[in-house]
Amino acid sequence: MARPLHLALPVLALAALALVRDSGAQRATGDPAARGLDVFVHAPPEVASGGTLPIDVEAMGFASVIAPSPLGHATVEAAWNPEKLGRVASAPPAVEVTTDGDGRGHLDVPMPEGDDGDLELLVGVRSGAHARTRSLAVHRSRLLSTEIFVPDTRVVPGSDISAWVIVRSASSGEPVAGAPVHVALLEGGVPRFEARLVTDPAGGAMTRVPIPRSTDPAWTWILEANALGDPQRDHADRVTLVPREETPGTPSLHVAWRESAVHAGDHATFFIDVRDATDQPVAGLPVRYWLGPRGTRPPKDEPGWLKASTAAITSAAGEVLGGTDTPATVVQGAGTTVQLVARTSVDGHDLAGESLVQVGAGAASAEILPEAREIVPGVEQRLLLRVLDGHGRPVAAPFLVEGDGLHQEVRTDPWGEAELTWKAPPDVGAARNVGPCAGGVAASVRVRATTEVPQLYPRKDPFELCLSIDREAAGIVRADRSAARIGEAIHVSVTPAQPSGEAKDRAMARGPWSVIVRSANGASAASTWIEDGEKGGDLTLPQGAMGAFQISAAMPGVHRAARVLGTTLLVTPPALPKLGAVLAGGRVAPGGVVDVDVALTDEKGRPLTGSIAALMIDSRGGGSTRGLEGLDTRRALCSPFGVDPRRFARPAAAGRAGEPQGRAARAGDRSRRQRQREAAPRVRRRVAVARGRRPRGLPQPRSAPRRAPQGGARLAVQPRADDAGHGGDERAPRDPRRRAAHPR
Numbered sequence: 001m002a003r004p005l006h007l008a009l010p011v012l013a014l015a016a017l018a019l020v021r022d023s024g025a026q027r028a029t030g031d032p033a034a035r036g037l038d039v040f041v042h043a044p045p046e047v048a049s050g051g052t053l054p055i056d057v058e059a060m061g062f063a064s065v066i067a068p069s070p071l072g073h074a075t076v077e078a079a080w081n082p083e084k085l086g087r088v089a090s091a092p093p094a095v096e097v098t099t100d101g102d103g104r105g106h107l108d109v110p111m112p113e114g115d116d117g118d119l120e121l122l123v124g125v126r127s128g129a130h131a132r133t134r135s136l137a138v139h140r141s142r143l144l145s146t147e148i149f150v151p152d153t154r155v156v157p158g159s160d161i162s163a164w165v166i167v168r169s170a171s172s173g174e175p176v177a178g179a180p181v182h183v184a185l186l187e188g189g190v191p192r193f194e195a196r197l198v199t200d201p202a203g204g205a206m207t208r209v210p211i212p213r214s215t216d217p218a219w220t221w222i223l224e225a226n227a228l229g230d231p232q233r234d235h236a237d238r239v240t241l242v243p244r245e246e247t248p249g250t251p252s253l254h255v256a257w258r259e260s261a262v263h264a265g266d267h268a269t270f271f272i273d274v275r276d277a278t279d280q281p282v283a284g285l286p287v288r289y290w291l292g293p294r295g296t297r298p299p300k301d302e303p304g305w306l307k308a309s310t311a312a313i314t315s316a317a318g319e320v321l322g323g324t325d326t327p328a329t330v331v332q333g334a335g336t337t338v339q340l341v342a343r344t345s346v347d348g349h350d351l352a353g354e355s356l357v358q359v360g361a362g363a364a365s366a367e368i369l370p371e372a373r374e375i376v377p378g379v380e381q382r383l384l385l386r387v388l389d390g391h392g393r394p395v396a397a398p399f400l401v402e403g404d405g406l407h408q409e410v411r412t413d414p415w416g417e418a419e420l421t422w423k424a425p426p427d428v429g430a431a432r433n434v435g436p437c438a439g440g441v442a443a444s445v446r447v448r449a450t451t452e453v454p455q456l457y458p459r460k461d462p463f464e465l466c467l468s469i470d471r472e473a474a475g476i477v478r479a480d481r482s483a484a485r486i487g488e489a490i491h492v493s494v495t496p497a498q499p500s501g502e503a504k505d506r507a508m509a510r511g512p513w514s515v516i517v518r519s520a521n522g523a524s525a526a527s528t529w530i531e532d533g534e535k536g537g538d539l540t541l542p543q544g545a546m547g548a549f550q551i552s553a554a555m556p557g558v559h560r561a562a563r564v565l566g567t568t569l570l571v572t573p574p575a576l577p578k579l580g581a582v583l584a585g586g587r588v589a590p591g592g593v594v595d596v597d598v599a600l601t602d603e604k605g606r607p608l609t610g611s612i613a614a615l616m617i618d619s620r621g622g623g624s625t626r627g628l629e630g631l632d633t634r635r636a637l638c639s640p641f642g643v644d645p646r647r648f649a650r651p652a653a654a655g656r657a658g659e660p661q662g663r664a665a666r667a668g669d670r671s672r673r674q675r676q677r678e679a680a681p682r683v684r685r686r687v688a689v690a691r692g693r694r695p696r697g698l699p700q701p702r703s704a705p706r707r708a709p710q711g712g713a714r715l716a717v718q719p720r721a722d723d724a725g726h727g728g729d730e731r732a733p734r735d736p737r738r739r740a741a742h743p744r
Helices: 003-023 302-308 628-629 633-641 663-668 669-679
Strands: 038-043 046-048 052-064 066-070 076-080 095-098 104-110 117-126 130-141 144-149 162-171 181-188 192-199 203-212 221-227 235-245 251-255 268-275 287-295 310-313 319-325 335-347 349-359 366-370 380-388 398-403 406-411 417-425 430-432 440-449 463-468 476-477 484-487 489-496 513-518 527-532 539-540 548-554 562-572 578-586 593-601 612-616 681-687 713-715 737-741
Touching: 003 484, 038 117, 038 130, 052 076, 052 117, 052 144, 052 513, 052 527, 076 104, 095 104, 104 527, 144 221, 144 235, 144 628, 162 181, 162 221, 181 203, 192 203, 251 335, 268 287, 268 335, 268 349, 287 302, 287 319, 302 430, 310 319, 335 513, 366 440, 366 463, 380 398, 398 417, 406 417, 489 513, 489 527, 489 548, 513 539, 527 539, 548 633, 562 633, 628 633
Parallel strands: 046 130, 251 349, 484 562, 681 713
Antiparallel strands: 038 052, 052 066, 052 104, 076 095, 076 117, 117 130, 144 162, 162 203, 181 192, 181 221, 221 235, 251 268, 268 319, 287 310, 287 335, 335 349, 366 380, 380 417, 398 406, 398 440, 430 440, 440 463, 476 489, 489 539, 513 527, 513 548, 548 562, 578 593, 593 681, 612 737
């Protein structure tokens, strides 16, 4: 009897399968959600307190278990879970939208004000008697953004330093005027100095911070700033201060090559600099130096040193300049080094120094950076070619770039860069186990110089490069420009990838796409639906922190997971400030006063109203003002990308923003800019020249500035009685007139 039962089991299974298929094929008449419903949600993961959370939704109905379709005219409601809001008297009201005929909708949900933390958003969809709720985790960031700047984190115990605090709205990036700020200097967790400041119309405030005396060179202090006196110290911006090395002055000998590396057979130059205990050049001093390749050493005994070394005399600048021809024959790929050793004696102090220069070890390099970081098959995409010589300097020359379906001649610019386009074939690239692209799915690209390029010597072969392939990418999301200003409208499109012949899903991802643009700090966002990705759609950039805005595009899937793409866009503030300073007069001497005229304009020469801070330091005091470079808008925009701010004359001009302007355009605008500069607001500050080697920074004005025409101001800053003769901590290399501006 066991055998008939064993044979009956497959029959029962087939009958059950047929029953399921028949029941699934039956559709409930007039009810598109008879078998259930669901909702697709695309939203940013973070928003600032008091901001707005944009959400794109698409309702899906299941008329049968195997046939989902967009659910039109459904009700979608978003509400914050009151159990996760913290201590609130009442929950904020829910936001509701009715989907269109394609099941799509958009909601703008206000973020309730409160402390920094994670909240839970409940998104529910209803259609007739059917309902479903999904939860979404959203981080609520703080309302204000506080930054603190100091000229140098190396301080002198017992001195005073200046500190600048900038307060901005985290959601809009705008300065916050009149905001109370608490500044504290902590030593071992205990406040040693506290001050309460109020920001000016540009969102800035300045104070003088006394550094406690300490003889421990390993001691540290924490300088922190907290907006609105927030008791949560996790929200404060902090800077760690350390004691600067302060030892009695001694003579010094500096030996260096002017080149870090040279080609084999090149002539390498060096210099020897001798300074006394006051850091002044020593002229007419006898110096002996020795040169030798790797594997040789100068004699240790005095007679041998005098015989092998070369005698020289320092110039009026305390320098000895020289050079030598490097070896012409070196080991291929390894190279060699040439060593320079110098010795002298100053006032009984024996000094010695040495330096090395690399010979023949440097090799030229080339790299290609795809628009989407990886090559997307079947899409025409931009590539950036960058060529550097063996010293890391850019190479400007013509090159031929070849690959699978790629044959294009380009010429690199003075920065060693060139742009080209490549429509990669759908089947480009393969898994490689040997060759230059072994270990992954990649495409091989060859870069060859089309003429003799001395900077590439001794390399004669073309560059063989490997570019990674992303076969799973649905396409490339693009903005119509590489840089824009806050509040401008941009056009976003999605170019779909062409599936390869081996792909299971041959459908191209044409849309619809939900597109979200997030600010650089993620505290604000905006979103929209784009029906056709190739045609694209317009989206207004939200108010927010400047920098790299993130663009995210998501296409909901019916039978597969949603497809997500991303890119970045450089976004600048509405105005890029430019500060000019001219020494107008006064007595440049210890204890004197100098007048400095300052003009603040935008990149087009139009006047701006903002706060200007001046700082005077000792050019030979040993410190720096690098900490204040963060106040510069152009540096703040370019530093995350490793781009020199001087490369772009107008980073956000019309058309493709960020492109350098031509010489003719600059020459034609010179007279117009000159007229605008003359009409710009100017500030004249009287700067006191302190007595002593290390003058302190400028004190704050004793009175409010008097208004001048065109929004300018004239400030008369007099030195305090305790400024003269005090050894402060603020100094900068070589330039005693430094200034910083933070207009907003």
